[in-house]
Amino acid sequence: MTRAQHRALTDLWERFGIESGNAPLPIVELFGRQAPLMVEIGFGDGESLVAMASADPEVNYLGIEVHHPGIGHLLLRAEELGLTHLRVMRADAVEVLERQLPDESIDRIQIFFPDPWPKARHHKRRLIQGSFIELLARKLKSAGQLHIATDCEDYARSILDLLNVAPGWVNMASDHGFTPRPAYRPPTKFEQRGRRLGHEVWDLLFMRRK
Numbered sequence: 001m002t003r004a005q006h007r008a009l010t011d012l013w014e015r016f017g018i019e020s021g022n023a024p025l026p027i028v029e030l031f032g033r034q035a036p037l038m039v040e041i042g043f044g045d046g047e048s049l050v051a052m053a054s055a056d057p058e059v060n061y062l063g064i065e066v067h068h069p070g071i072g073h074l075l076l077r078a079e080e081l082g083l084t085h086l087r088v089m090r091a092d093a094v095e096v097l098e099r100q101l102p103d104e105s106i107d108r109i110q111i112f113f114p115d116p117w118p119k120a121r122h123h124k125r126r127l128i129q130g131s132f133i134e135l136l137a138r139k140l141k142s143a144g145q146l147h148i149a150t151d152c153e154d155y156a157r158s159i160l161d162l163l164n165v166a167p168g169w170v171n172m173a174s175d176h177g178f179t180p181r182p183a184y185r186p187p188t189k190f191e192q193r194g195r196r197l198g199h200e201v202w203d204l205l206f207m208r209r210k
């Protein structure tokens with residue numbers, strides 16, 4: 001962690017940070033306004049999250065990450081850009097969703113390049129599995145969207161298969177397959193590194209059935 005990131009975690013936390021715990025989050029109070037809520041899980045260094053938040057001032061953005069240098073980086077960028085509609089949690093997103101975000105409270109959830117765990121014996125460590133999809137379905141509002149991107153082909157296909165058959169989801173791709181990267185999603189740091197290694201990328205866009 002750089003010195004600046006370390007400083008950001010203390011000096012900027014009060015402005016952008018939300019402490020994790022067990023109590024449901026008072027979302028309107030934390031953002032100081034009523035607005036659609038977008039939650040990003042595992043934002044990494046947060047560059048794509050701050051770019052999306054800057055381009056979209058009408059939406060409240062909540063980023064959840066466990067990696068401290070990445071959180072420090074995001075805080076520095078959020079300060080530089082003067083963002084007032086971005087909040088950050090330093091926590092396991094599964095716990096935050098289970099304990100602190102009310103059911104049907106989120107308009108969009110995005111998960112870009114979740115840890116791929118490519119070895120078959122590690123697949124059970126992957127974040128996106130059946131029970132997690134059920135959790136996301138409960139937390140999204142009706143017609144809320146789930147956007148996932150990955151450069152790991154077998155992970156992409158397993159998520160597609162899961163979501164295509166899970167009750168309550170509609171694949172926004174007309175052929176029930178993958179979606180071209182929407183213009184609103186900037187390439188992430190992890191994605192750019194993969195591209196340099198020749199990796200393809202798969203985007204999945206699903207809607208919670210109305």
Ligand SMILES: C[S@@+](CC[C@H](N)C(=O)[O-])C[C@H]1O[C@@H](n2cnc3c(N)ncnc32)[C@H](O)[C@@H]1O
Binds near residue numbers: 064067191
């Ligand atoms: C492969 S990186 C991708 C980061 C970023 N989205 C990108 O594309 O550059 C996956 C990120 O997810 C975070 N992560 C993994 N499990 C998580 C969890 N349960 N809650 C929050 N963040 C998590 C990791 O710390 C890591 O930063």
